[in-house]
Amino acid sequence: KAGVTQTPRYLIKTRGQQVTLSCSPISGHRSVSWYQQTPGQGLQFLFEYFSETQRNKGNFPGRFSGRQFSNSRSEMNVSTLELGDSALYLCASSFATSGIYNEQFFGPGTRLTVL
Amino acid sequence: DAKTTQPPSMDCAEGRAANLPCNHSTISGNEYVYWYRQIHSQGPQYIIHGLKNNETNEMASLIITEDRKSSTLILPHATLRDTAVYYCIVRVPIQGAQKLVFGQGTRLTINP
Numbered sequence: 001k002a003g004v005t006q007t008p009r010y011l012i013k014t015r016g017q018q019v020t021l022s023c024s025p026i027s028g029h030r031s032v033s034w035y036q037q038t039p040g041q042g043l044q045f046l047f048e049y050f051s052e053t054q055r056n057k058g059n060f061p062g063r064f065s066g067r068q069f070s071n072s073r074s075e076m077n078v079s080t081l082e083l084g085d086s087a088l089y090l091c092a093s094s095f096a097t098s099g100i101y102n103e104q105f106f107g108p109g110t111r112l113t114v115l
Numbered sequence: 116d117a118k119t120t121q122p123p124s125m126d127c128a129e130g131r132a133a134n135l136p137c138n139h140s141t142i143s144g145n146e147y148v149y150w151y152r153q154i155h156s157q158g159p160q161y162i163i164h165g166l167k168n169n170e171t172n173e174m175a176s177l178i179i180t181e182d183r184k185s186s187t188l189i190l191p192h193a194t195l196r197d198t199a200v201y202y203c204i205v206r207v208p209i210q211g212a213q214k215l216v217f218g219q220g221t222r223l224t225i226n227p
Contacts, residue, residue: 090158092158
């Protein structure tokens with residue numbers, strides 16, 4: 001079974017631009033979560049989507065948004081990029097039908113550099 | 116979700132057992148203990164989880180104290196490929212609520 005895939009793997013943008021990152025979950029998984037990882041703040045939860053609905057949101061500004069499609073694929077968008085948005089963005093998927101055994105599987109991440 | 120405390124770094128010799136401690140003194144009765152690890156430049160990887168009984172799988176063993184205020188992840192025969200940051204997380208596994216709160220974790224270095 002293929003793992004979680006994220007595209008692109010690397011991205012360079014300039015301040016003020018916007019960016020869209022894509023995540024394809026493991027086949028059959030309906031929950032997709034996004035995380036930001038920086039050296040200073042570590043791994044931080046951005047948001048989670050389940051059956052095309054945002055179920056949970058972390059403490060990030062409105063410039064960070066996401067969506068999920070009917071095939072469970074998800075995208076996240078960051079508008080008006082700032083230097084501090086440079087980070088590794090990780091996507092995780094889970095089956096999310098059994099509460100106890102719904103461990104999350106992470107993708108390799110997209111490394112975003114904002115110049 | 117309850118807060119966890121882990122040592123920032125640990126060393127272990129290759130072939131020996133690596134024992135990674137985690138304190139979670141404010142854990143509530145319905146919170147599980149999860150362990151993930153992150154090898155450099157990769158996404159975190161699920162290792163194991165448990166509620167109150169000790170658990171073992173092909174990767175590791177999880178020992179949870181009787182009062183559930185602390186736990187230990189055991190890698191029985193550590194290899195160089197086990198060098199990673201290990202995260203201990205406590206949470207209630209609610210369907211459709213998958214937020215993981217990562218602390219700083221323990222940077223485990225396996226030495227040849």
